Amino acid sequence: MxxxxxxxxxxxxxxxxxxxxxxxxxxxxxxxxxxxxxxxxxxxxxxxxxxxxxxxxxxxxxxxxxxxxxxxxxxxDGKTGDILAKVVLGTVEGDIHDIGKDLVYVMLKSGGFDVIDVGVDAKPEAFVEALKESGAPILALSCLLTTCYDSILNTINAVKDAGLRDQVKIIIGGGPTDETVVRYTGADAFGNDAQSAVSLCKEML
Amino acid sequence: MATYEKFNSNLDMVYKTIHCENDRPVSCYMGIAPAPIQMGMTLAEYIADPVKGAYAQYDYVKRLEEEAGPVGCIDNNPMGFNMAAYLTLLWLSKIQRPGIELSDTSLWQVLETKIMEKEDYDLLLTQGYETWFNTMLPKVIDLEYFGKYLQVFGENVDAIREKGKELGIVSINSPDIQPAQIPFELLCGVRSMSAFYMDCYKMPDKLVEVSNIIFEANKSAAAKTLEANKDNPDIVSGWIGGWRTASAMLSPKIWNKLVWPYIKASGDQVLSYGKNPTFHLDQCWDRDIEHFSEFPEKSIILNLDGMTDMREARKKLGDNYCLMGDVPAPLLATGSPEEVRDYVTKLIDDLGPKGLFITAGCDAPGNTKHENMVAMFKATNDWK
CATH class of the missing domain: 1.10.1240.10 (Methionine synthase domain)
Structure with a gap:
């Protein structure tokens, strides 16, 4: 084996x-x-x-x-392995890139997370709804376009407006994300690659 | 009659920088999206009217010169070619366009879909590049749309080039030279990244055969453009792009087999006509950057985007390879002018001015703050 x-x-x-x-x-x-x-x-x-x-x-x-x-x-037969936690994942509004997001999806799944994928070009409400429905403690936002930083910001603001910010850790990732974008958007952390998304999610638990 | 005094002076400076014989760092404008935006166009308008967009690039460079001092050059001639059509040719991918599939202010984006099936490799192997390409192209772009903008380009490119010359703006890369691009990028675009990466593991030898056919066809086409411009010093460089071929993306086994041989051969071809290849390298190339020392010193430009360590590149390659970069996109979009200034000053301090073009990493993003763009050029001009 x-x-x-x-x-x-x-x-x-x-x-x-x-x-x-x-x-x-x-x-x-x-x-x-x-x-x-x-x-x-x-x-x-x-x-x-x-x-x-x-x-x-x-x-x-x-x-x-x-x-x-x-x-x-x-x-x-519907059985799953041990689940560490649920994670809501998606590419933010205005951005249709899916390669990085899909890779993060697989890495998180294989790392023991139950991932709710809301897709690409996802509006803030879609993320909030998924967080409410799933009760996931982690939100992972993918962004490949610098012009979509405001979509990250809007999504995080929507999470705040829904009263969920204290219960949800938010990580961001994708080529043009870094510490300056974390500061700009108010996320909790950023990951350089799909593997670091797994480490970050484990740290957040 | 125009004397082109400023153009010739800038051209001399560009060549000196490529040859690592310049005394001061040279600033280079690189930003397709910010120029039209700053000059009052939406990206939808820019896509629809690339000629107006080309002149907007010149206007923005002039505005930057007024506010920040000399801008040494721009990386690519604005050329007046529709960006969606251009990117389609580069990657054989469907491009989503502002004002058509996307909102008026959205940036154009690649729609990642599998256009080419596995069987199409055999089409290429048995019927050749032209048949294969002509089968794929209509699947990624409306040929009427493509043809329309090709015509617009043909009708305007000379005037755009001439206007740049009158204004003294040197374009390092020109549409007049079209080097052979790396087949991997084309195949990855048309096959989709996930499918093509899998193919790289499952059928690497077949991909070499396929790549060779594409590359030979592209080399023949490139040779014509190089031959036509070999005696024209205004045409400085040919642009060779690497995105999905970056070292950080691929295992060494794949990279050594399907990427480097073609980068090297394409660069050699450009050099053989007395022109200087610009390698536009997105993502991190740290692992393999030393390979570029296989090219002669003072002959190439390595255009890096902030993810490859420029300082390490300088250490590994020495002082006789020209580097271009690399103010990061996030900094330009969200940072302050002071942060941009500090970044640029430190970069020049660390690398030294010789053989150094200061520019945005990859391409300045559309939401670059104007004051940050000014800060980037001013910091370069003020460096002591």
């Missing part, structure tokens, strides 16, 4: 699928396979943080994780 995490961490797609199928055929508990995959993703994240892996590697591992997830789904 340890092989599954290694295969995922080493980005060996074909062999991983074969081994997962064999394990399922042998009656292995699907949740334990999922946990193995999560362990593999943790390894990927560490390699990325250490500078041994790059964005393409994260994307490849994310695709592998997703594919295994789809393979396991009929066997899981």
């Amino acid at each position: 340890a092989k599954i995490s290694e295969l995922l961490a080493n980005l060996e797609m074909d062999e991983l699928m074969e081994v997962v199928q064999k394990e399922l055929d042998a009656g292995t508990e699907p949740l334990s396979i999922l946990k193995e995959c999560e362990a593999g993703m943790v390894d990927v994240g560490e390699r990325f943080s250490n500078g041994d892996y790059f964005v393409s590697d994260l994307m490849m591992s994310g695709a592998m994780f997703k594919e295994v997830g789809e393979m396991l789904e009929p066997y899981l």
